[in-house]
Amino acid sequence: MQMNNYIELIDKKLDEFIKIEYPETIFKSMKYTVTLPGKRLRPIMCLETCKMLGGEIEDAIPTACAIEMLHAQTLIHDDLPCMDNDDYRRGKLTNHKVFGEAIATLAGDALLTYAPQVITKYSQNLSPSVILRVLNEYFKYAGAYGVIAGQVVDIESEGKYLNINSSSENKEDAEKILEYLHLHKTSDLFQLAMRTGAIIAGVEDDRLSEITEFAKTFGLAFQIADDILDEISTFEQMGKTMGKDKAEGKLTYVSLYGLEDAKCKLTCLLTKCHDIMDKQNMSSVIFSQIIDNILQRAGNNK
Amino acid sequence: MQMNNYIELIDKKLDEFIKIEYPETIFKSMKYTVTLPGKRLRPIMCLETCKMLGGEIEDAIPTACAIEMLHAQTLIHDDLPCMDNDDYRRGKLTNHKVFGEAIATLAGDALLTYAPQVITKYSQNLSPSVILRVLNEYFKYAGAYGVIAGQVVDIESEGKYLNINSSSENKEDAEKILEYLHLHKTSDLFQLAMRTGAIIAGVEDDRLSEITEFAKTFGLAFQIADDILDEISTFEQMGKTMGKDKAEGKLTYVSLYGLEDAKCKLTCLLTKCHDIMDKQNMSSVIFSQIIDNILQRAGNNK
Numbered sequence: 383m384q385m386n387n388y389i390e391l392i393d394k395k396l397d398e399f400i401k402i403e404y405p406e407t408i409f410k411s412m413k414y415t416v417t418l419p420g421k422r423l424r425p426i427m428c429l430e431t432c433k434m435l436g437g438e439i440e441d442a443i444p445t446a447c448a449i450e451m452l453h454a455q456t457l458i459h460d461d462l463p464c465m466d467n468d469d470y471r472r473g474k475l476t477n478h479k480v481f482g483e484a485i486a487t488l489a490g491d492a493l494l495t496y497a498p499q500v501i502t503k504y505s506q507n508l509s510p511s512v513i514l515r516v517l518n519e520y521f522k523y524a525g526a527y528g529v530i531a532g533q534v535v536d537i538e539s540e541g542k543y544l545n546i547n548s549s550s551e552n553k554e555d556a557e558k559i560l561e562y563l564h565l566h567k568t569s570d571l572f573q574l575a576m577r578t579g580a581i582i583a584g585v586e587d588d589r590l591s592e593i594t595e596f597a598k599t600f601g602l603a604f605q606i607a608d609d610i611l612d613e614i615s616t617f618e619q620m621g622k623t624m625g626k627d628k629a630e631g632k633l634t635y636v637s638l639y640g641l642e643d644a645k646c647k648l649t650c651l652l653t654k655c656h657d658i659m660d661k662q663n664m665s666s667v668i669f670s671q672i673i674d675n676i677l678q679r680a681g682n683n684k
Numbered sequence: 685m686q687m688n689n690y691i692e693l694i695d696k697k698l699d700e701f702i703k704i705e706y707p708e709t710i711f712k713s714m715k716y717t718v719t720l721p722g723k724r725l726r727p728i729m730c731l732e733t734c735k736m737l738g739g740e741i742e743d744a745i746p747t748a749c750a751i752e753m754l755h756a757q758t759l760i761h762d763d764l765p766c767m768d769n770d771d772y773r774r775g776k777l778t779n780h781k782v783f784g785e786a787i788a789t790l791a792g793d794a795l796l797t798y799a800p801q802v803i804t805k806y807s808q809n810l811s812p813s814v815i816l817r818v819l820n821e822y823f824k825y826a827g828a829y830g831v832i833a834g835q836v837v838d839i840e841s842e843g844k845y846l847n848i849n850s851s852s853e854n855k856e857d858a859e860k861i862l863e864y865l866h867l868h869k870t871s872d873l874f875q876l877a878m879r880t881g882a883i884i885a886g887v888e889d890d891r892l893s894e895i896t897e898f899a900k901t902f903g904l905a906f907q908i909a910d911d912i913l914d915e916i917s918t919f920e921q922m923g924k925t926m927g928k929d930k931a932e933g934k935l936t937y938v939s940l941y942g943l944e945d946a947k948c949k950l951t952c953l954l955t956k957c958h959d960i961m962d963k964q965n966m967s968s969v970i971f972s973q974i975i976d977n978i979l980q981r982a983g984n985n986k
Contacts, residue, residue, distance in 0.1 A: 464785035483766035492828035499823035521801035
């Protein structure tokens with residue numbers, strides 16, 4: 383399946399899965415952010431992993447959409463005034479700017495339990511034990527051991543690692559913290575996407591660890607690209623306020639290593655993604671396209 | 685088992701189930717509200733229902749604790765400045781007053797996925813299909829079709845139904861809205877507690893609907909008692925700011941019917957709870973004690 387077919391399929395299903403029922407405000411608020419046009423990278427990587435490993439795309443659709451809902455949940459709460467306080471996301475007003483903070487908070491909460499409900503409700507072809515494995519992945523990566531751990535460390539590191547001297551011990555700490563927060567804040571959702579795709583395809587544990595390695599590496603690269611783009615892009619290009627990382631003293635690859643070294647690190651990680659694909663016999667035109675697209679937008683060869 | 689034994693058991697397990705790991709802030713924040721001393725009514729009703737229907741208390745402990753975690757989650761987010769803006773809960777500072785708004789928001793999020801994770805991780809004696817049934821109940825009652833629906837309608841009805849004339853059409857609307865918001869905001873967690881207790885005990889569907897009827901009625905009574913206590917109690921008695929419903933123009937039984945009629949309605953619903961117990965052969969000293977305690981604190985015979 384081509385990239386645009388994937389996006390069309392996912393958009394259609396996301397629209398189907400969230401119906402506007404009473405009390406309408408909450409479903410409208412949930413649907414608003416979930417259906418903002420996006421690249422749908424996480425659900426695509428779930429579906430493509432399932433297909434690449436011999437599974438049926440159809441069986442992974444509820445899980446793929448659930449992961450996009452979870453992603454939307456993190457965006458809604460991240461954008462709140464008490465968190466990153468962002469007014470725009472994907473070129474549109476953020477959820478709380480449209481629905482108010484109380485409803486936005488509740489819409490994020492609702493998505494956290496609606497997403498796994500979509501998995502159990504629509505995964506008719508999966509056995510209870512496979513569904514339970516998928517849910518356990520969801521709980522792990524969505525929670526305090528996953529994406530939330532990354533967000534907490536992100537918040538706690540704000541303003542703490544400015545103007546670090548390259549020889550200082552502090553830099554080693556900062557490097558460890560940075561890798562931890564990127565792994566959780568960003569890689570975890572890609573790991574969740576690819577691991578559940580693989581579980582639905584029915585793979586063995588050793589294959590799962592190769593998939594996880596790819597997702598981890600890709601997630602790190604994706605976050606570094608995001609750090610770079612925050613530095614070099616405009617609101618018009620990205621649909622959200624840029625340059626905020628620097629203004630808020632966030633710990634990022636760019637703040638720690640500078641723009642050029644961040645680009646080198648990105649290129650290096652994306653090359654590693656290609657290597658893992660070759661070595662582990664992960665043949666996917668889609669993954670190659672996604673990698674190359676990130677390299678073009680933020681990498682060294684720009 | 686006696687009430688205080690139940691509370692001891694639940695408190696011990698809640699403490700065990702939330703370990704303080706890295707990043708410590710998030711686990712401390714989650715644990716802070718979950719372990720505030722409380723009546724533990726919801727988990728007790730889960731365990732007691734399971735026992736009353738022939739199940740093993742031990743099998744229901746993870747689910748009972750998960751429901752208390754979910755309850756704590758609703759309290760953390762309800763208390764946020766963008767929602768009810770409360771500084772005190774159970775006599776202690778609210779979560780965001782101790783950990784800040786960002787961490788409190790994330791702690792609530794984390795509990796929403798940690799609670800079902802506790803169910804899957806610690807319910808060794810339950811089959812995958814029973815665990816899935818329990819999780820589906822959790823997703824339904826925790827989300828936009830459950831407790832969140834009640835909160836949304838609560839927010840939307842604020843200030844809308846003041847000084848209603850008893851003959852006006854508006855009063856009929858208000859009555860419907862009030863019942864809807866109480867059923868979801870409050871009854872849903874009691875329904876979740878009792879239904880999952882019954883499912884773990886292995887009961888048939890018709891028995892489940894009787895249990896649901898009891899939980900619905902009890903939940904309504906519990907919320908009316910809460911409305912009454914908000915009007916007649918002091919901070920010292922309740923450990924939180926009282927009289928806020930009135931100050932904020934909240935739609936409550938007291939605002940709609942007045943204090944005396946609210947007390948009558950409460951007494952009537954609690955009598956109905958006893959009737960259901962007698963008729964449906966639900967023999968439980970614990971449930972009788974809980975009902976009588978509420979009647980004593982807020983009912984007509986005070």
